[in-house]
Amino acid sequence: MQKTKTLLITSILILTSLFSGCAPEKKELYIYNWSDYINESLVKRFEDENNCKIILDYFDSNETMYAKLKAGAAGYDIVFPSGYMVNVMEKEGLLLKLDHTKIPNLKNLDEKYTPFSLDENQEVSVPYMISNTGIGYLKSKAGDNFEPSWNIFANSKHRGRMTMLNDMREAIGAALKYLGYSINTTNIMELESAKKVLIGWKHNLAKFEADQYKNGLVSQEFYFSQGYSGDIYQVMSENKDIGYAIPKEGTTLASDNMVILKTAKNTELAYKFINFMLDGKVAAENIEYIYYLAPNKEAYQYLSDEIKGNPAILMPDEILKKCEAMSDLGEKNELYSKIWDEVKAAK
Numbered sequence: 001m002q003k004t005k006t007l008l009i010t011s012i013l014i015l016t017s018l019f020s021g022c023a024p025e026k027k028e029l030y031i032y033n034w035s036d037y038i039n040e041s042l043v044k045r046f047e048d049e050n051n052c053k054i055i056l057d058y059f060d061s062n063e064t065m066y067a068k069l070k071a072g073a074a075g076y077d078i079v080f081p082s083g084y085m086v087n088v089m090e091k092e093g094l095l096l097k098l099d100h101t102k103i104p105n106l107k108n109l110d111e112k113y114t115p116f117s118l119d120e121n122q123e124v125s126v127p128y129m130i131s132n133t134g135i136g137y138l139k140s141k142a143g144d145n146f147e148p149s150w151n152i153f154a155n156s157k158h159r160g161r162m163t164m165l166n167d168m169r170e171a172i173g174a175a176l177k178y179l180g181y182s183i184n185t186t187n188i189m190e191l192e193s194a195k196k197v198l199i200g201w202k203h204n205l206a207k208f209e210a211d212q213y214k215n216g217l218v219s220q221e222f223y224f225s226q227g228y229s230g231d232i233y234q235v236m237s238e239n240k241d242i243g244y245a246i247p248k249e250g251t252t253l254a255s256d257n258m259v260i261l262k263t264a265k266n267t268e269l270a271y272k273f274i275n276f277m278l279d280g281k282v283a284a285e286n287i288e289y290i291y292y293l294a295p296n297k298e299a300y301q302y303l304s305d306e307i308k309g310n311p312a313i314l315m316p317d318e319i320l321k322k323c324e325a326m327s328d329l330g331e332k333n334e335l336y337s338k339i340w341d342e343v344k345a346a347k
């Protein structure tokens, strides 16, 4: 009788603790990424396989993300900066030095693209996606003889119907490319010329914006938008009139990367997540969904013909030659910030 009573009390205690919130809580992983930059079914799969919860937060430029972290935003485990921003964050001591034994799928990385990441040996970052920047446009507005050039933004006929990225390196970079200069120049004369061009273009823009512009193309509010390759391809199925082109003057190439912050609370889970994203099949599913290129040799065999034949994703050499990767300009970065402030303030 005593035994039955003890068993009953123990069972009641177990049940009470389960329903009173004492059950072990799920581990959490906080990820800070660009918007529309991950296949969320993969996030769900990782959560299920690892019995954890992923909390996603989004940014629209490297500078916004960096400013938020510097202003004290804590709690993120994994962040997705572009190559030049990895350098900046590394110099500031924000990044965890990576233990490669915890990321065996690093072997899948495609060495053709790893130099673009600027951290070629993955000391603090792992390449995630390669993208280029171009012009998303409405074919019906561009006409049959459209010759893609950054100078489309000088065309006052489309005033108020065009946007450029709210991203200082991308917007100034477009003006520099138009003038035939490097997107990494620190030459004051070249930067001043680019500023004048960009202010001229600004008069015809609806706005500088880096997130919703693609929906403006779908709704036909915007006719021409400077945009990221995959973002434009993501919305093409919603409006067949949308095209994407790389301007004849050339453009920027970005390698966005996964990093673990030194302040991360759950580094083990962060390593697991990075390794998961580097799995060949997972990377292929991600590419198919977001239309960017994961530089992953194992993934290519699983890609559809549509993706394989898309020159904005698996870029042929003649397109790659037109692209330039952004460097970290160190203290000279200030030159760009100053020009960007002047462009923003210009009437």
Ligand code: SPD
Pocket (backbone or CB within 6 Å): 034, 035, 036, 037, 082, 131, 170, 228, 231, 254, 256
């Ligand atoms: N929606 C995701 C866009 C990310 C593209 N890469 C950003 C590169 C910035 N130079």
